[in-house]
Amino acid sequence: MLELIVISTLNGVLFGMLLFLLSSGLTVIFSMMGVLNFAHASFYMLGAFFGFQLTKWIGFWPALVLAPLLVGAIGMVVERYGLRNTHKHGHVAELLLTFGLAFAIEEIVSMIWGKSPLDYRVPALLDFPAFTIFSTNYPAYKIFMLAVSVVIFVALLIVLKRTRVGLIVQAALTHPHMVGHLGHNVGRVFMVVFGVGSALAGLAGVIAGPALVTQSDMAAALGPILFVVIVFGGLGSLPGAFIASLVIGLVQTFAVALNGSLASAFGPLDPSAGPSVLTDIWNVTIAQVAPIVPYLLLVIILIVRPMGLMGTRES
Amino acid sequence: MTTAATSTSKMAAEPAGGSLRFYGVWLLGIVILIVLPMIFSSGGSLTSFSLIGIAIVFALSYNILLGQTGLLSFGHAVHYGLGGFAACHMMNAVVSHGWPIPLPFIPLFGGIGGLAFAMIIGWVMTKRAGTVFAMISLGIGELVASSSLILRSVFGGESGITTDRTALPKLLGWSFGPQLQVYYLIAFWLVLSAVAMYALTRTPLGRICNAVRDNPERVQFIGYDPHVVRYFAFCFAGFFAGIAGGLAAINFEIANSAYLGAIQSGLVLFSTFIGGTAFFFGPILGAILVTYLQLGLTNLTTAWQLYFGIIFIGIVMYSPGGIAGLLMMHRPLIRAGTLWTVIPSYFVAVVPTVALACGVILTIETVARFSGGDPINMFGIAFRATSPVTWLTAAILVVGGFFVARLTWRRIAEAWDRAATVARDRGYLA
Numbered sequence: 001m002l003e004l005i006v007i008s009t010l011n012g013v014l015f016g017m018l019l020f021l022l023s024s025g026l027t028v029i030f031s032m033m034g035v036l037n038f039a040h041a042s043f044y045m046l047g048a049f050f051g052f053q054l055t056k057w058i059g060f061w062p063a064l065v066l067a068p069l070l071v072g073a074i075g076m077v078v079e080r081y082g083l084r085n086t087h088k089h090g091h092v093a094e095l096l097l098t099f100g101l102a103f104a105i106e107e108i109v110s111m112i113w114g115k116s117p118l119d120y121r122v123p124a125l126l127d128f129p130a131f132t133i134f135s136t137n138y139p140a141y142k143i144f145m146l147a148v149s150v151v152i153f154v155a156l157l158i159v160l161k162r163t164r165v166g167l168i169v170q171a172a173l174t175h176p177h178m179v180g181h182l183g184h185n186v187g188r189v190f191m192v193v194f195g196v197g198s199a200l201a202g203l204a205g206v207i208a209g210p211a212l213v214t215q216s217d218m219a220a221a222l223g224p225i226l227f228v229v230i231v232f233g234g235l236g237s238l239p240g241a242f243i244a245s246l247v248i249g250l251v252q253t254f255a256v257a258l259n260g261s262l263a264s265a266f267g268p269l270d271p272s273a274g275p276s277v278l279t280d281i282w283n284v285t286i287a288q289v290a291p292i293v294p295y296l297l298l299v300i301i302l303i304v305r306p307m308g309l310m311g312t313r314e315s
Numbered sequence: 316m317t318t319a320a321t322s323t324s325k326m327a328a329e330p331a332g333g334s335l336r337f338y339g340v341w342l343l344g345i346v347i348l349i350v351l352p353m354i355f356s357s358g359g360s361l362t363s364f365s366l367i368g369i370a371i372v373f374a375l376s377y378n379i380l381l382g383q384t385g386l387l388s389f390g391h392a393v394h395y396g397l398g399g400f401a402a403c404h405m406m407n408a409v410v411s412h413g414w415p416i417p418l419p420f421i422p423l424f425g426g427i428g429g430l431a432f433a434m435i436i437g438w439v440m441t442k443r444a445g446t447v448f449a450m451i452s453l454g455i456g457e458l459v460a461s462s463s464l465i466l467r468s469v470f471g472g473e474s475g476i477t478t479d480r481t482a483l484p485k486l487l488g489w490s491f492g493p494q495l496q497v498y499y500l501i502a503f504w505l506v507l508s509a510v511a512m513y514a515l516t517r518t519p520l521g522r523i524c525n526a527v528r529d530n531p532e533r534v535q536f537i538g539y540d541p542h543v544v545r546y547f548a549f550c551f552a553g554f555f556a557g558i559a560g561g562l563a564a565i566n567f568e569i570a571n572s573a574y575l576g577a578i579q580s581g582l583v584l585f586s587t588f589i590g591g592t593a594f595f596f597g598p599i600l601g602a603i604l605v606t607y608l609q610l611g612l613t614n615l616t617t618a619w620q621l622y623f624g625i626i627f628i629g630i631v632m633y634s635p636g637g638i639a640g641l642l643m644m645h646r647p648l649i650r651a652g653t654l655w656t657v658i659p660s661y662f663v664a665v666v667p668t669v670a671l672a673c674g675v676i677l678t679i680e681t682v683a684r685f686s687g688g689d690p691i692n693m694f695g696i697a698f699r700a701t702s703p704v705t706w707l708t709a710a711i712l713v714v715g716g717f718f719v720a721r722l723t724w725r726r727i728a729e730a731w732d733r734a735a736t737v738a739r740d741r742g743y744l745a
Contacts (some may be wrong), residue, residue: 107624108682
């Protein structure tokens with residue numbers, strides 16, 4: 001039991017930090033531009049596929065740098081030539097543009113790399129068990145993922161809180177017009193922020209690709225959870241996104257690891273009653289429920305606190 | 316959004332001889348629905364018409380949310396799917412209990428299924444509008460789609476629930492075995508739902524929905540609660556989506572978890588938006604086009620979803636009013652009699668634009684079939700995906716087509732400006 005708790009906590013924090021790599025970019029983009037980037041998870045997927053391809057050509061370490069840069073460049077192009085032109089039609093049109101983009105990116109990826117999972121391996125340098133707890137070998141690559149996420153987190157914090165650029169970004173979060181009046185090129189700030197956000201998503205993809213599955217439906221699988229994270233944390237709140245990422249990462253990891261059901265806790269139901277909704281619920285294990293846990297959390301938070309954990313804005 | 320025109324333009328078109336024309340359009344639609352299967356009587360076209368009919372009801376129900384109330388939902392298929400399951404269970408129950416309910420009433424139960432879920436979940440969902448609502452609808456959609464795989468006794472797991480539509484009591488001697496009879500059943504419900512949904516846009520509720528979409532704050536000032544209005548719109552949309560789902564269940568004699576999924580939700584959003592949300596007939600056009608493309612393209616290419624994505628992105632970026640919006644833009648010009656000044660520039664633009672489109676298609680197909688090997692057949696010319704000739708042709712068509720087409724598009728814009736100025740002078744354009 002203790003083994004399960006320690007390993008699941010580690011995995012949960014890791015998944016949470018990965019989610020935060022994605023949700024931080026999404027949140028900053030949303031608060032600045034009012035655009036919820038539906039294609040954010042697609043940038044994550046692009047990162048994984050670029051990472052796979054570049055690893056094949058030039059090795060993992062250059063890919064770790066190049067793939068996010070490429071994804072960031074694509075993000076900037078999307079902002080400059082897509083979103084900026086659509087801005088005049090309103091936020092719904094912008095959201096729909098990114099929705100169409102997510103759809104198109106998934107199709108393009110499955111067209112080029114196929115629909116089956118890719119053989120994206122952990123680099124040989126990191127392919128060893130880092131330590132052994134209670135007979136479980138914990139892979140070094142996962143520690144590396146955790147380290148990268150934490151480094152990015154700290155770097156983001158420093159840039160946002162301690163530098164002039166961060167000051168402008170923070171100001172533009174709440175008062176974009178005032179920042180524009182002060183003579184900053186808000187359009188360029190938006191483009192750079194969008195690019196950096198996409199690059200972070202791409203980085204998450206590169207490092208998550210070997211550990212999770214690299215497949216053309218990975219964006220569609222992660223996307224909804226990502227949106228749950230930022231609605232749960234409160235739209236536009238970075239601390240909220242951080243807490244929500246960790247909560248959802250931990251909850252989902254623990255749910256997957258637990259095998260109990262109501263039947264195992266309270267004994268099986270009377271079999272003469274026949275199959276019904278009750279028997280379905282009674283016999284389902286927590287691991288089977290794991291995929292819907294984030295959405296249940298979403299419904300609960302909406303009933304209890306509609307603006308999210310740390311949210312301040314109504315919309 | 317450009318949806319403000321919905322009601323005003325329709326209102327203005329009404330008086331005097333307008334009512335004759337208004338009923339004429341509806342009657343014409345009904346006559347077309349009756350005559351269509353007599354002209355195209357093959358099994359394939361009957362199936363297509365049935366699917367298009369279902370898609371129209373579904374898209375119109377979606378437009379109650381998107382066009383009328385301004386709620387962007389990514390999970391509308393939930394009501395469609397639950398309606399389908401409700402209809403399936405109802406049909407099986409009718410057969411096993413021997414209730415005297417004939418098949419044509421079944422879609423109503425589908426509607427009730429969709430409505431019931433909308434009433435339960437809607438109050439929480441419609442608390443917020445805009446982006447938050449969109450995200451919540453996405454989450455709820457995923458929740459229901461995943462839950463449907465867990466609650467096997469209700470949803471039948473992966474395989475779904477099957478039913479037999481011919482086992483129900485007959486009505487007027489119709490067994491609804493042949494596809495033709497199912498088509499007329501769908502056409503009947505299509506007309507009924509379309510009339511009901513159009514009527515809804517004319518009620519005070521429909522009007523206040525438009526107000527909530529355009530300015531929720533002012534709606535509060537005049538004493539309405541936008542939350543309640545959104546809730547009602549959500550329930551109506553759920554009801555009609557449920558009817559569409561019920562029709563689908565009758566048509567396919569099965570309901571499975573794919574009915575509820577994100578792909579179905581995405582398709583209805585595509586149909587509605589491509590057709591145009593600002594006009595009542597927009598989603599109808601969109602549903603016809605998207606269903607037709609879906610049926611036609613799946614045989615031709617593996618990348619058909621990519622074409623949808625590209626068409627959708629193009630519409631969002633360049634014509635957010637959709638096809639209906641594009642068509643209705645011409646109305647003041649026709650009235651002012653200045654349309655003929657624009658037409659020539661359209662003809663000039665056709666060639667390079669078609670060349671550009673061909674280039675894009677050739678590029679996509681080249682990438683899609685690069686490893687496959689079967690040649691691309693375009694206008695009778697066979698292109699091999701691996702040959703540099705194909706790549707060069709595609710590149711020339713795309714780059715050349717784009718630059719020439721851009722010049723001709725500018726010409727259209729200039730001609731359009733001139734025509735619009737004249738129309739404005741003559742008082743036909745606000």
